Amino acid sequence: MERREFLGLLSLLGTVGATRWAAQQGQHEALSGALTEHKLPPLPYPYDALEPYIDAKTMELHHSKHHQAYVDGLNRAERELARARATGDFTYVEYWSKKAAFNAGGHFLHTLFWNIMAPPGKGGGGEPTGLLRQLIERDFGSVDAFRRHFAAAALAVEGSGWALLHYRLADGRLLVLQAENQHKLAPWGTVPILGLDVWEHAYYLKYQNRRKDYIDAWWNVVNWAQVQENLQAVMGK
Ligand code: MN
Numbered sequence: 681m682e683r684r685e686f687l688g689l690l691s692l693l694g695t696v697g698a699t700r701w702a703a704q705q706g707q708h709e710a711l712s713g714a715l716t717e718h719k720l721p722p723l724p725y726p727y728d729a730l731e732p733y734i735d736a737k738t739m740e741l742h743h744s745k746h747h748q749a750y751v752d753g754l755n756r757a758e759r760e761l762a763r764a765r766a767t768g769d770f771t772y773v774e775y776w777s778k779k780a781a782f783n784a785g786g787h788f789l790h791t792l793f794w795n796i797m798a799p800p801g802k803g804g805g806g807e808p809t810g811l812l813r814q815l816i817e818r819d820f821g822s823v824d825a826f827r828r829h830f831a832a833a834a835l836a837v838e839g840s841g842w843a844l845l846h847y848r849l850a851d852g853r854l855l856v857l858q859a860e861n862q863h864k865l866a867p868w869g870t871v872p873i874l875g876l877d878v879w880e881h882a883y884y885l886k887y888q889n890r891r892k893d894y895i896d897a898w899w900n901v902v903n904w905a906q907v908q909e910n911l912q913a914v915m916g917k
Contacts, residue, residue: 712765715758720744720751721791729799733897735886743794746881750786750862757783785863789842792875796910798903805900811917812908819854827899829856830876834895840879845907846870847914873910874902 723743728736757780764770798804807823808816820826833856834843842859848870859865859875866872876898883894 709759709763710766711759711762713762715755715762718751718754718787720748721794723794725797725799730797730804730901733800733900734797734883738881738883738885741885742877742881743790747786747790750783750790753779753783754787781863782861785859785861789844789859789862789872789875789877792872792910793877796874796903796906797901798906800900803903803905805902806904808904808907810908812904812911815852815854815911820856826856831892831895833858834876834878835892837878841865842878843876844872845874846872847911849914852915871914873914874907 720743723739726736727739727743730739757776760772760776761780764773764776807813813823816823816826820829830843830845837843837858838860840861841864842862844857844859844866846855846857846866847853848855848867850869855870857865857867857870876895878891878895883891887894887897
């Protein structure tokens with residue numbers, strides 16, 4: 681997923697982009713319906729660009745192994761569901777539906793995660809500005825209060841998960857929520873515009889069990905300009 685496509689995805693709340701017809705996938709595979717071929721997006725910076733806050737080895741493993749696995753898992757799950765439609769055998773529809781949600785969550789959130797970070801001092805760090813800042817101050821009281829809330833949510837995620845800043849479509853409010861795993865605890869009708877991955881694979885090599893140190897360090901690489909772009913894409917502005 682390219683960056684432009686990702687913004688389109690945010691604004692449309694659905695997958696867009698190239699689709700291919702099942703019939704083109706191979707003569708031996710009976711599928712029903714069109715499928716998107718999800719792809720691992722390139723990182724918008726080199727693996728070592730977020731040093732010293734996030735180390736190069738962690739970034740490389742996280743992007744090239746973990747995120748790739750979610751992309752592969754999502755393609756697999758959607759293909760299996762298309763195959764079930766073609767054959768009429770829905771024996772494993774529950775299994776593949778769960779896999780589709782889990783891996784789609786992983787693909788979406790990691791694409792978001794890479795894009796809302798930037799090298800420290802070169803787009804990363806600092807403070808939110810503009811409309812984003814106005815909405816943060818309106819809905820949380822202050823930028824500091826937002827940071828404390830977000831960091832506490834990240835620290836307290838049970839097991840593997842995320843802290844997320846959502847935009848709620850119904851009333852235009854920003855809200856901080858947790859996600860367990862990569863798709864649980866999200867309400868309907870909201871779109872994440874900022875996320876922090878607190879799975880152990882995101883920080884364990886450098887920070888071991890010190891999740892709080894990782895969260896504190898992460899603010900130095902947040903790309904607030906991109907978060908504002910995400911906000912505007914979701915708002916349609
Ligand atoms: Mn991750």
